[in-house]
Amino acid sequence: MKKKTEETIFALSTPYGQSAIAVVRISGNMSKMIAKSICQINKIDPRKATFTRFYDKQKKIIDSGIMIFFNSPFSFTGEDMLEFQCHGGISIINKMLLELSLFENCRYANPGEFSRRAFANKKNDLIHYEGLANLIASETENQRIIATKQSFGESVNIYRAWRESLLESIALLDAAIDFSDENETFSLNKVEKSLNEVVKKATNTIKLAKNNQEILFGTKVLIFGPPNSGKSSLFNFLSREDRAITSDEAGTTTDQNSNVLEISGIRTVITDTAGLRNASRNVEKIGVDKTQESIKQRNKFILVLSPDCFSDENCKLIESTLKNINTKKTIVIFNKNDLPDFQAGVNLWISKIKQLKKLKNISISCTSDIKNVNILVELNNFISKNLLTIDTLGNDDYFFSEKRQIDIVQKIIVHIKDALMSLDDLEISVNYLDQAVKLLDELFGKNNYEDRLGYIFDRFCIGK
Ligand SMILES: Nc1nc2c(ncn2[C@@H]2O[C@H](COP(=O)(O)OP(=O)(O)OP(=O)(O)O)[C@@H](O)[C@H]2O)c(=O)[nH]1
Ligand SMILES: [Mg+2]
Structure with missing residues (x-):
C-alpha cells in the first residue's frame, strides 16, 4: 500500500460560489501528469503562467484559464504543485473537481492539509502556520x-x-x-x-x-445596570440595529443577548443583560441571577445609568456590585441626556455612589442620537480608549x-x-x-x- 503522503491532493482554494475566477490547487507527485492531461499539452514550464484550455477525460473542453506548475521543492507545500485558475462558475468548479477525483491516487484535501504538508517538508515552523x-x-x-x-x-x-x-x-x-x-x-x-x-x-x-x-478572539464586554436605564437601547445603538427588545416596562430583558462588533478596530463581544433588581417574576429572577453570574465571570463592564431610574434600592444594588468587580475596567454611560432634569439626575447618582466619581463616564441619549453617526463614533472611541485599549500593537x-x-x-x-x-x-x-x-x-x-x-x-x- 502506498503511503498516505504520496497521495496527490486537490481543493478549491477560493470560496465555493459564483465569482470571476476560481482557483483549484493540487499538490503531490501526480501534479505534472494532471497538468499535461487536463491542459492537453506536453511541455510544462515550471512557475510560468500559461493560458490554456482545460479538458475532461473525454477530451471535451471544460473551460479556459491559467495553469501554473510549481516544481518541488519550490512550492507552498514543497511538493510538486499545480494551480488552475478557471472561471468561477459553480458548474465549472464542480466539473474541475470531479475530473481531478478521477485520477488514480488523487483525492480531495482535508482542512489544512496543504499547510500540514508544507510543515512536514520543513517549509516553515508551526507558529508560522498557526499565524497563517x-x-x-x-x-x-x-x-x-x-x-x-x-x-x-x-x-x-x-x-x-x-x-x-x-x-x-x-x-x-x-x-x-x-x-x-x-x-x-x-x-x-x-x-x-x-x-x-x-x-x-x-x-x-x-x-x-x-x-x-x-484581539484575535474578541474582548468581552458586559452591559449592566438597573432596569430601564437603557441597556438594551445602548446595545442596539452600538449594534446599529434593532436587535434587543426595549420598552418602558422595567424588566424587559430576561435572556442575555450578545453581538460581535468591531469597536475602533477591536473585535468586541458585547452582551446585554437583565437589569439588576430584586425581581418578583420568575423568568426575570432567573435573568437577574444570570446577570449576577456573568458579572462574576467577566472583567470588562459598561454600567448604564439614567436619571429616571434613580432610587435608593437601585443605588444599593449598583454600589454593592461595583464593590465586587474590577472597576479599573468599568466605564459608565449616563443615558437619556435628552431628559430635562438629566444633569440633576447624574449628580444624584454620583453623590450617592462614591465609586462612580472614579470611573470614566460619558453622557448620551440612545433614543435622540440613534441616527447620529458622529455620536456613535465618539461613543466607540470612548469605549475603546477607556475599556478596550490593548497596548501591544507597537510592540x-x-x-x-x-x-x-x-x-x-x-x-x-x-x-x-x-x-x-x-x-x-x-x-x-x-x-x-x-x-x-x-x-x-x-x-x-x-x-x-x-x-x-x-x-x-x-x-x-x-x-x-
Ligand atoms: N428619553 C429617553 N428614553 C430612552 C433613552 N434610552 C432608552 N430610553 C427608553 O427607556 C426605556 C427603557 O429602555 P431599555 O433599553 O428597554 O432599558 P433596559 O435597561 O434594557 O431595561 P431592562 O431590560 O428592563 O432592564 C424604553 O422605553 C426606551 O425607549 C434615551 O436616551 N432617552
Ligand atoms: Mg433591556
Whole structure:
C-alpha cells in the first residue's frame, strides 16, 4: 500500500460560489501528469503562467484559464504543485473537481492539509502556520496585524535565544556535575542570571499573548445596570440595529443577548443583560441571577445609568456590585441626556455612589442620537480608549497568541523555575532544563506527534 503522503491532493482554494475566477490547487507527485492531461499539452514550464484550455477525460473542453506548475521543492507545500485558475462558475468548479477525483491516487484535501504538508517538508515552523490560519480568519485590522507578526515575525529569534540560554545553562551544570570531585567552587550566578532572564522574557510574552488573544478572539464586554436605564437601547445603538427588545416596562430583558462588533478596530463581544433588581417574576429572577453570574465571570463592564431610574434600592444594588468587580475596567454611560432634569439626575447618582466619581463616564441619549453617526463614533472611541485599549500593537516582541502556545510557554516557565529551585541538586536541575528545551522544541513543532499536528491543522480551512 502506498503511503498516505504520496497521495496527490486537490481543493478549491477560493470560496465555493459564483465569482470571476476560481482557483483549484493540487499538490503531490501526480501534479505534472494532471497538468499535461487536463491542459492537453506536453511541455510544462515550471512557475510560468500559461493560458490554456482545460479538458475532461473525454477530451471535451471544460473551460479556459491559467495553469501554473510549481516544481518541488519550490512550492507552498514543497511538493510538486499545480494551480488552475478557471472561471468561477459553480458548474465549472464542480466539473474541475470531479475530473481531478478521477485520477488514480488523487483525492480531495482535508482542512489544512496543504499547510500540514508544507510543515512536514520543513517549509516553515508551526507558529508560522498557526499565524497563517489566523491571518486568513482575521476580520479586523488589529487581528490582521497580530496574525501577520505571528506568521512573518521574529518568533524564531526568541526560540533560538531561549534555546541557547537553556543549553548553555545545561552545559555549565553538566560541567559542574562532572568536576564536582575536584573541589572546585563553581559559581551558579551565571546560570541563575541567564535562567531568570528567560523566565522574565517568557512571563512577559505570556502577558502580551493574553492581550493578543483578546484581539484575535474578541474582548468581552458586559452591559449592566438597573432596569430601564437603557441597556438594551445602548446595545442596539452600538449594534446599529434593532436587535434587543426595549420598552418602558422595567424588566424587559430576561435572556442575555450578545453581538460581535468591531469597536475602533477591536473585535468586541458585547452582551446585554437583565437589569439588576430584586425581581418578583420568575423568568426575570432567573435573568437577574444570570446577570449576577456573568458579572462574576467577566472583567470588562459598561454600567448604564439614567436619571429616571434613580432610587435608593437601585443605588444599593449598583454600589454593592461595583464593590465586587474590577472597576479599573468599568466605564459608565449616563443615558437619556435628552431628559430635562438629566444633569440633576447624574449628580444624584454620583453623590450617592462614591465609586462612580472614579470611573470614566460619558453622557448620551440612545433614543435622540440613534441616527447620529458622529455620536456613535465618539461613543466607540470612548469605549475603546477607556475599556478596550490593548497596548501591544507597537510592540515587536510578542508573537504568541494561541492557547497551545501560551500553555507551552507557561509550562516552560514552571520547569525553569523548578530548575532554579533545585540548584542544590544539579542533576535534578538539569533534568528540569532538559524538559524545558523539549517543550520549546514542541512549541515550534520540532517534535510534535502526528495526532497533535492533526489537532492543530484540522481547524484550517480546506485548500490551505
Ligand atoms: N428619553 C429617553 N428614553 C430612552 C433613552 N434610552 C432608552 N430610553 C427608553 O427607556 C426605556 C427603557 O429602555 P431599555 O433599553 O428597554 O432599558 P433596559 O435597561 O434594557 O431595561 P431592562 O431590560 O428592563 O432592564 C424604553 O422605553 C426606551 O425607549 C434615551 O436616551 N432617552
Ligand atoms: Mg433591556
